[in-house]
Amino acid sequence: MLMKEKVSVITGAASLRSIGYAAAELFAEHGSKVVVVDVRMDDEIVAAVRASIEEKLGRAAVVHGFRCDISKPQECEELVRQVLALHGTIDCLVHSAGIVRSQSFMEIGEQDLDTMLDVNLKGTFHICQSVLKVFAQRKAGNIVNLSSLAAQRGGGLVGGAHYAASKGGVLSLTKSIAREFGHLGIRANAVCPAMIDTPMLDGLSAERLEGITEGIPLRRVGTTREAAGACLFLASDLSGFVTGATIDVNGGSHIH
Ligand SMILES: NC(=O)c1ccc[n+]([C@@H]2O[C@H](COP(=O)([O-])OP(=O)(O)OC[C@H]3O[C@@H](n4cnc5c(N)ncnc54)[C@H](O)[C@@H]3O)[C@@H](O)[C@H]2O)c1
Structure with a gap:
């Protein structure tokens, strides 16, 4: 049990096919109390x-x-207040909520850009800032942010330039948090997945999917549990001296 009695807040976990859900399942398996968060969350989904x-x-x-809604700072503050009322503390944040849109550069309008940055980049800032207030007080805590291969190679297999830029920002934010809060014993790391079998891949045709997997050294898409495994490693004491790092979960599709 790597997360025994820990309180883990996991965003982006409304779909049972999501990376967030797989992380919730794996963390619970390892003894964590889990709080699943999503803009779509309701009693039925919980x-x-x-x-x-x-x-x-x-x-x-x-x-x-x-x-x-992580793009709203006051909702992130309220979320943290609710989790503290429930469990009294937060040990770890796995921030997996995000959006993706496939658009070519010239197609991206001002509103598309704003929406993407509001959710993926500013949303990451807001949820991290709210949770870090608790972590800074306790002088402990752990953040795992979901970025993307798109941040590393300039554009995703699915998302457009605005998605890639938002996820590049997530990497920079994560590293900045690691640097600024490390002296308090707080760690922050990122996971860069690619081609994980979730609703995010639903828009790809069978032919396009086959073409993409042919180019992946492991010749298949990844499972949400495999992405969650990297999150568990980074959230647990197994990675106690790891901060500001990025773990690739991409089947070898970007070896650098
Ligand atoms: N699936 C992949 O291959 C892949 C590849 C690269 C990166 N990622 C990243 O991993 C993370 C998880 O992806 P996934 O495939 O599980 O996606 P998903 O679509 O299954 O889950 C994302 C969740 O985020 C929620 N969400 C969207 N906007 C929100 C908001 N404003 N506030 C709160 N919740 C919001 C959605 O409702 C959804 O349930 C995302 O950040 C994604 O960019 C995934």
Whole structure:
């Protein structure tokens, strides 16, 4: 049990097919109390997430959920207040909420750019800032932010330039947090996934998907559990001396 009795806040976990959900399941398996967060979260979804986790584990798990739009700073503050009222503390944040849009550079309008940056970049800033207020007080805490291969290679297999830029910003934010808060024992790291089998890949045709997987050294898409595994490593004491790092979960599609 790598996360025994820890309180983990996991964003972007409304879909049972998402990386956020897989992280919630894996963290619960490792003894964590989990708080799943999403702009789409409601009582029904929380119940479905809890039922799915408990079915997988074959035992009861401590699973709560809250609705929060991470692009709104006051909602991130309220989320943290609710989690503190519930559990008294937060040990770790896995921030997986995000949006993607496939658009060519010249197609991206002002509104597209604003929406992408508001959710993926400013949303990451807001949720991290709210959680860091707690972490700074406790002089402990751990952040794992989901970035993307798109940030590393300039454009994704799915997302446009605005998506890549937003995820590049997530990497820079994560490194800045690691540098600024390291002296307090707070760690921050990023995961860069690519081609993980989630709703984000639903827009790709079968032919396009086949063409892409042919170019991946492991010749397949990744599972959400494999992405969650990297999050667990970074959130747990196994990676105690790792901060400001980026872990690739891409089947070798970007070796650098
Ligand atoms: N799936 C992949 O191959 C892949 C590749 C690279 C990066 N990523 C990144 O990994 C993360 C998880 O991706 P996924 O594939 O599980 O996606 P997903 O679409 O299954 O999950 C993302 C979740 O974020 C939520 N969300 C969107 N806007 C929000 C907001 N304003 N506030 C709160 N929640 C919001 C959505 O409702 C959704 O449930 C994302 O940040 C994504 O960019 C995924």
